[in-house]
Amino acid sequence: MASMATASTSLQARPRQMATAVRCFSQGSRNNLSFTLRQLPTRLSVSCAAKPETVDKVCEVVKKQLSLKAGDEVTAATKFAALGADSLDTVEIVMGLEEAFDIEMAEDKAQNIATVEEAAELIEEILKEKA
């Protein structure tokens, strides 16, 4: 089998493109591996830079902490204060997020989180530094 090691070094120079390895089966016993470089679709400019999975997980923690009903909508843009959260709730939400993501948040950053989106972005920043 052809090694992919040599191909991978050239990929790093072009982070916005994704390499797809296509194995071509030809007749006989020989296999060809060829690489095509494919442009990734232009990222939509949305205000939330965090991944949807992170946002969803944050929403779950918030709903649980504030004992929201199933029908209450919580999205990336939702402000904690609009849901009736006070400072004690915010700190409990932070504790819940620390447990859910296995991270620790600096207290001053944590106290300043006002929306789901801000929480998700801060969490991803911390996870990236941890990695």
Added chain:
Amino acid sequence: MRTSVMSQMQRSFSIDLPSLIPLQLPSRRETHLWYILPDEVKSTSLLKRYSQFLSPIEKDRVDQMRGDELKKNALLARTLVRTTIARYQTNKAVDPGSLMFKKNMYGKPEVDWQNCKNYNVQPLHFNISHTDSLIACGVTVHAPVGIDVEDKERKIKHDVLAFAKRFYTTDEVNFLATILDPEAQRKEFIKLWTLKEAYVKALGKGFSAAPFNTFTIQSKPGTEGGYSLCKTSEVTANPLEKTEECNGRWKFDLLELAGSHYAAVCTEDDQADEGAPMRVIVRKTIPFVEDQLISERIFL
């Protein structure tokens, strides 16, 4: 019904309100604590009238609150601040809707006195706090004030000691750990929370200026509701040593409101004289309707 509460309110102003009864300013060593119980304000026409005092930004914020109860409480909070401050302007009757607010460089709300024309302003300090069932506003003249209220029965979703270990100081954790009954422990935790919040709010420099684990608040022996503040410094050469600077500059009072809430009041004593008492005058109010003197307390 999904119609915006605010647009309903704006459609009819059917009632006329009496003038606001002016108030005498707090004296130098006094804090005035005002509170509203939202459940006692039921008149929709009165609420409609209150909404007229709000600025467009405040109306937007009220509208953003989810559900009628949160909207009503947000409206009452702004009404309490505006009407209370307006009443202390004793030189001339002031329209509560004419007051303008701004934030200090750390985000603490203040009255924007420079933009208030036509009347002699009394430079007040104020601070508000609210829970689902009580909204409070503290007012002082000579020193900044911070207040925080919490429902006594408020349940903490996390383990109280785990919460304290994460956010409070070691001394405070040790104090809480000595309380064996979980209910009593939870109550002391809440009291500490309100006291610590009140201090940070009185400082007015945001949470970064005073992270909760950098200062200890403990009760003063021989007082009822008296507390003092001790700052813990960074651990120095000897990890077992911890320098604490306890100063009498910051005064605290912890009291109960309406039998249902803890309220912490924190203000700065510029005379730095630990013995001189300070007073809290507590009044319940429904703006334009009635005031009720609840108590006058001395705190040390």
